[in-house]
Amino acid sequence: MVGRGVELDRSVPALLFKIGRYPLHQGSVGAVRSLGRAGVAVHAVVEDAYTPTALPRHLSRRHVWPTTGLEDPAALLERLLRIGRGLPARAVLVPTDDEAALLAAGAQDRLAECFLLPEVEPDLPAGLAGKRGLYRRCLAHGVPAPDTRFPVDREQLVTDAAELGYPVVVKNLAPWARLRAPVVAGTTLVSDEGTLLALVDAPRSVLLQTYLPREAAQDWIVHLYTAPDGRCAPVFTGLKLRSWPAHAGVTTYARALANPGLARRSARLCRAIGYRGPADLDWRLDLRDGRYKLVDFNPRVGAQFRMFETDRGLDVVRALHLDLTGRAIPAGGQREGRRYVAEHLDVAAWLAYRGRAGAARPPGCPPVRGGVEPAWLAWDDPLPAAAVAVRALGAALRRYGR
Incomplete structure (x- = not known):
């Protein structure tokens, strides 16, 4: 018992x-x-x-x-x-x-x-743990989520970050990526464009998210x-x-x-x-x-x-x-x-x-x-x-x- x-x-x-x-x-x-x-x-x-x-x-x-x-x-x-x-x-x-x-x-x-x-x-757990799949499900089911972008190259990385506004949140895109090829150690808050470009060398492997002030x-x-x-x-x-x-x-x-x-x-x-x-x-x-x-x-x-x-x-x-x-x-x-x-x-x-x-x-x-x-x-x-x-x-x- x-x-x-x-x-x-x-x-x-x-x-x-x-x-x-x-x-x-x-x-x-x-x-x-x-x-x-x-x-x-x-x-x-x-x-x-x-x-x-x-x-x-x-x-x-x-x-x-x-x-x-x-x-x-x-x-x-x-x-x-x-x-x-x-x-x-x-x-x-x-x-x-x-x-x-x-x-x-x-x-x-x-x-x-x-x-x-x-x-x-x-395939459902992968679609939930993966940030792109989760965001799409939030949109499909009317669940609020922070504004999120998925850049494909450095040009879009800069554009997306500017549109979201600094500071911007950077995360690894998928679970396996954090072990195999992590771009950031974890959820990372980036304050400016120069820091972002120095940090992210593989834009396709990350997402950008609007920062909700603490x-x-x-x-x-x-x-x-x-x-x-x-x-x-x-x-x-x-x-x-x-x-x-x-x-x-x-x-x-x-x-x-x-x-x-x-x-x-x-x-x-x-x-x-x-x-x-x-x-x-x-x-x-x-x-x-x-x-x-x-x-x-x-x-x-x-x-x-x-x-x-x-x-x-x-x-x-x-x-x-x-x-x-x-x-x-x-x-x-x-x-x-x-x-x-x-x-x-x-x-x-x-x-x-x-x-x-x-x-x-x-x-x-x-x-x-x-x-x-x-x-x-x-x-x-x-x-x-x-x-x-x-x-x-x-x-x-x-x-x-x-």
Whole structure:
């Protein structure tokens, strides 16, 4: 029994699957703990034996498989199947990044030999994780989104940026590109034409997006699970308060905050496009026009999913396991006020946000309550946090040495 009424099928294991080297991935550790504490045997693909995901006490077995994203997808698929054939039973497959989710969706029939995974149109996750496909779907379904351009050469790059206005946001266009040929390290804010031309040498691989000023915007997170009948349950909403790099990077501090209108909007979109499975959506509320604008749709479990659970102890990963093992997903209200902090990044984020607009609690946001969910630290599972501390210290010393 888990929490206050969620019971998982302990005879069905789970495998966490990722592509690329990013050893400090808090979502994977959260998934191991969530399922492992429920009595599920959890296996995980890891870069090496000393990453945080390889060390939780709730992990049944680590599969050391350092990938880069440069491999032939067919070779990735064969290796994944070899791991699956060695598991004690068909396992729930839990992709923890976009590339893994895309590979799994495109090979559902073959992976069904060893794994349980949501049935979804094979090309749909790629069309959502890819920025061009997402923007087109937003236009087709009347979903507001920041004005976005897709330049094909340097001349159009300059023209598009001038029309959008500086500063302008630059992003890699597609999930695989961020591993194989990234133009920018992540979401990047560019202040002028000279910087843009120096930064972008492959215009076809990026998009440009209008910048919504931080003093006139709020960043909202939606995590949900869509069942085969199109019902979205659970649907969680929260407010991102800090990120690193500041205002453009991964979430370092956020809190669960009910937003029924945004929850309905997100569920309606998933039904309209026929999406199935877990999803992590990023919306930006433009305070100038009062509209929520969809920035990202990640067709997978989000890194900060453990911020959200119902009053019965249900989170998105547990919903995935329940659904794929034929069990009902129990209804329940979102636990309000739960906070999430990524300890290894939030100190720098806090320093960057201090004194800036958007750092304080937004107007109308109720007082903090509901407890804190650290990304790494857990008293019953201390090794992942220790591994993060060692790796973060090593990285800091290397930067200092340079």
